[in-house]
Amino acid sequence: MTTPDAASDRPEPPIASRKEQQAIVARDRIVRAVIDCLDEHGYAETSINRIQERAGISRGALTHHFPSKEELMVVTAERLLQPTLVPPRKGPRQFDSAEQRISAVEADIVWMWERLVDTREGRALLEILVATRTDVALKGRISETFVRWNRAINESLAANYLLHGLAEDEQRELWTMCRVFLRGLNTQSQFEPDHHARSALVRSFARMIATRFV
Amino acid sequence: MTTPDAASDRPEPPIASRKEQQAIVARDRIVRAVIDCLDEHGYAETSINRIQERAGISRGALTHHFPSKEELMVVTAERLLQPTLVPPRKGPRQFDSAEQRISAVEADIVWMWERLVDTREGRALLEILVATRTDVALKGRISETFVRWNRAINESLAANYLLHGLAEDEQRELWTMCRVFLRGLNTQSQFEPDHHARSALVRSFARMIATRFV
DNA sequence: TACGATACAGAACGAACGTTCTGTTTGTCT
């Protein structure tokens, strides 16, 4: 908060000292525990006690690294948004045929579902997302992060495809639809417990929307 | 729970006595308060105290009508699923042209968003939905209700359109996609705070998917 | 080597949670 951090002239390579490494490891264990707890028990039941037990550390260590629960959730949310989540490029992104492009988009959407949304991290993020809607303190801390992430992800997705003939804002809109759909699907398990049925729905949706990428 | 209710021969019109009416009104006020609290404060912060204050009744009255919080959530969830949520038929559902049918579906999707999902009730349902994922006790009580509702809603939506040339299971799939998308959009407000932008996204999505209804 | 900061440990805090309990009032039914 008060760290200047503005490009100071001293080079200062980020070599972590033993103590710093220790802290990093501890913080990592804690955030990992938060994600697991959010996934398994939900936001309401993710208490300090549970996190502490899950991380296998003492109450004092936890409060030392994260003085408040809000801080804990903010850091966890930032961690969850970190791998900015663009499917890995496996082949050329300059496509020869429309069919190639369509099936590439299709595969990427399935990849997003399996690797990003239908995961511990995806479900944990949903918990935080829903909680943030009504928690004004949390909202004040991380809403800007969410908004910035949303902008960045659309840019990088569009840049990943090099589509001509489709306006950029239309591309952004389509990718946004994908994310909204996949996030919604994470709550569909109550209505459709069959995991395969939901996977099938992802594929159908992917096939449908992929054809819109001109 | 123990009311037989099976078509008994005695006519017995459901005339509620004064006391029964009193109870109905009270329960209604309470459930209403739960929905409001869920919308405004989220599941984690919807406490007995808050509900009681919001409903303007005593602690005793609340526990009398709903002996546990779980009971309260179950009844509220059932209430939220009650208006089985098919857009009102304004005109003929036998369409002359494809354009007519497309724009009818389009309008219905927008109607669902505005009247069912982007509402107090829609947001309250999302809160319960997310909480149910991890609350095993709650899940045991209402998951079956969710599954049954999901089946019923698809049937009634399909019946509302009388589409030939499109397999019924394909129709169900399309409508399911709509619901999943709209539910996901309820969590999009963190990423896209602009309400108009989200409305525009609904319209775009509706336009896209409506064309799939052959 | 000594000093200070950081990492950790755990007790103690008041507040809030959901539930249970004992009363009091008020309709309903014979």
Add this chain to the structure above:
DNA sequence: AGACAAACAGAACGTTCGTTCTGTATCGTA
């Protein structure tokens, strides 16, 4: 009229919550 059950009121329960605190060990540095 009288008995009974339902509607309501509110105190009290033990538990758990997140935070604050005092104390100890360890590491970096002057």
